[in-house]
Amino acid sequence: MQYALIADLHSSFSDTRAVLQDIRKRAPAATIFSLGDLHECHVGKKRARRYTYESIAHVVTLNSEYLQLLDFETLLGNQEERIFSLVPLGMSRSLDQLRSALRTKQIGDALFLHGDQFEWSYELVPDTTRFKQRLLFFGHSHQRGLFKDGHRMSAHLDIPISVKKGRYAINVGPVLVEREWLLYDTETASILYRQAR
Template sequence: MQYALITDLHSSLSDTRAVLTAIQRTAPQAIVFSLGDVHECHIGKKRAKRYTFEEIEQVVTLDPDFLKLLFFETLLGNQEERLFSLIPTGVSHYLDQLRSSDRTKQTDSALFIHGDQLKWSYDLTPDTSSYPDRLLFFGHSHVRGLFKEGKRLTVHHDIPISIKRGRYAINVGPVLVEREWLLYDTTTETITFYRAK
């Protein structure tokens, strides 16, 4: 089975369209799966503490053209969590459906999370010690990365990397601006980082 993993779209129509087109071209049989932060919340964390809801457009832009691209399953990221805390139930049918999405997904071989659950160092190295899973996939930091047994490895685009032995933490990289995505092949036990044009 192949997964085309994406994360941190932040409502970017052009970047999301470019990545989904690249996935269709490169791995049309892959299951597209998002690790969260599909949407951008217009209200920052500090302002959210004192924000009183008035209208949805102040909080999020639900562009119909962008929404048409969202055919895939997604986890909830911190952006979605903030949206749900600010927008009452019943305001948006789409958001109400999204509320039922999970924060994590577990398969036989891997755990998928958004990444805001991790503790991050100043150089954006994640502390994954509280996650014993052999394969941990995440996003959130907007910096792609591969860590084996806690040590950062150098990665290049378009080159399959074997993940058969050892414990790996894999930061997929953001769709927003960088247009990155990752192909995870459970049969060959490889990952390949990609960047759409």
């Protein structure tokens, strides 16, 4: 089974469209799966504590063209969590449908999640110790990254990497701006970092 993993779309129509087109061209048999932050919350963390709801447009942009691209399974990220805390239930059909999405998903010996569930060092190294799965796939930091047994490794584009042995934390990279995605092949236990042009 092949998974095309994406994360950190942040409501970018052009970047998301480019990545999805690239996936469908280079890995047409892959199942597309998002690791969260589909949307960009316009209200920052600090302001959210004292925010009083006025309208959806103040919280998130729900562009119809962008929403039509979102035809794949997704996990929730921190942006969705903040949006849900600010927008009451029943104000948006698309947001209400998204509320039932999970925060994590286990597939074999891999766990998919959004990286806001980790503590991060100043050097953007995630502390994954509270998760026991051998393979962790995530986004969040907007920086492609590969860690084996807690040590940073090279994460070059277009070079297959075996993840058969050891414990890996794999940041798939952001769709926003960088247009990155990751192909995970469960049969060969390999990953391949990609970037749409």
